[in-house]
Amino acid sequence: MTSVMLPHLKDSVSELLFVLCDQDANLFIHHVGYGNGAGFLMSRNIMIQPSKHNDHSEKPINPITGQYVENESPSLVNMTDEEKEREAEKLFVLFERLKKTGVMDVKNPIEESIKSGKFFEMENDDKDQEIIEVSII
Structure with a gap:
């Protein structure tokens, strides 16, 4: 439906799917997603009103992707x-990647807590163990 190289096939597939949906724009969007169906509907001058209430399914559907929304x-x-x-x-690795890019x-x-002085090192009183503890103020 989004092929640039095969415009006739794109139109034919879109038309077939639209006819299979009984030429109902809301049902068509329900099955193919708003992003895929918007160009076809616009080329046919078919206006739709995306609604929050979906008559075709019990589960809520994202109108842009056509996927079920998890509540x-x-x-x-x-x-x-x-x-x-x-x-x-x-999550930390992803944030570090964002920081590097x-x-x-x-x-x-x-790091912010250490710089602000909220963390400090405490040495253990026991001389046999060389454990250093970190405390939060």
Whole structure:
């Protein structure tokens, strides 16, 4: 439906899908997504009103992508501590990549806390162990 090299095939496929949807623009958008169907509908001068209420399905659908929208946010309850730590590390790596590319200026909260004096090193009183603890004020 978005092919630039095959304009006749693009039109034919779009027309076929539109006819299969009983020439209902809202049903067509429901099945192919607004991004894919907008050009075809515009070329045919068919106006639609994207609505929040969808008559064709029980699940809410994103009108731009045509994908089902998940109402539930991801839950951390079912994750183990190790899985939570892995996800936090992945997020940290992504922020570091953004910082290196210059897309956005990301500041590490731990580095900021150390610079502001919220973290400091405490030596253990036990002379046998050379453990250094980090405390948060």
